[in-house]
Amino acid sequence: MSNFETRLADMGVTLPDAPAPAANYVPFVMVGDIVYVSGQISSDESGLITGKLGADMSTEEGAAAARRCAISLLAQVKAACGGNLDRLVRVVKLTGFVNSTADYTEQPKVVNGASDFLVEALGDAGRHSRSAVSAAALPLGVAIEIEGIFQIK
Known part of the structure; x- marks a missing residue:
């Protein structure tokens, strides 16, 4: 078990198998030491x-x-790293899409759920830049979709 996974286990979190894509795209793309992860929907x-x-x-x-x-x-x-999450160097950026009404303005507080978790689980490696935006609707009616950019070694 990797150091990051040990920390997750201490938090009561076990990573599931990486979700399969729901349409004609790949779940992640690696370019050099950067992994671009497609949007993950709330489930x-x-x-x-x-x-x-x-x-x-x-x-x-x-x-x-x-x-x-x-x-x-x-x-x-973890899947992009061949099962070794310790290859993760840092979270670079998250973009969070929040299925919300036109007058709702707390999108940053919602996406904090992801940001706070990543910092708690990964320490400084979890600190990242971020956008949190409203969406009139998201696929399958989900509440949240978040994509991410990660640096690996």
């Missing part, structure tokens, strides 16, 4: 986490859904 063991922030979902529920996206992002990075 857990029970299935998709759906909802619209500002309508039928609270900011706290959205942050929990964003955390699940971050777990899927790490699962993709």
Whole structure:
């Protein structure tokens, strides 16, 4: 088990198998030491986490859904690294899309669910640049979608 995975286990988190793409794209692309991970939608063991922030979902529920996206992002990075998550050098950037109403303005607090998780799990390697934007709708009605850029060795 990698050092990062040991830390995740201490947090009660086991990385799932990397989710398969749902359409005509690949889950990640490696260019040199950079891994670009396709958007990961909010889901857990029970299935998709759906909802619209500002309508039928609270900011706290959205942050929990964003955390699940971050777990899927790490699962993709682990797959890109041939199963060795310790090849991860740092999280470079996240772009978070929040399914929200036109008057909802707490997108950054929602995406903090992913950011806070990555910093807790990875320490300084989890600190990243970020965008958090509203979306009128997301695929399959999910609450959150987050894509990421990661540096590996």
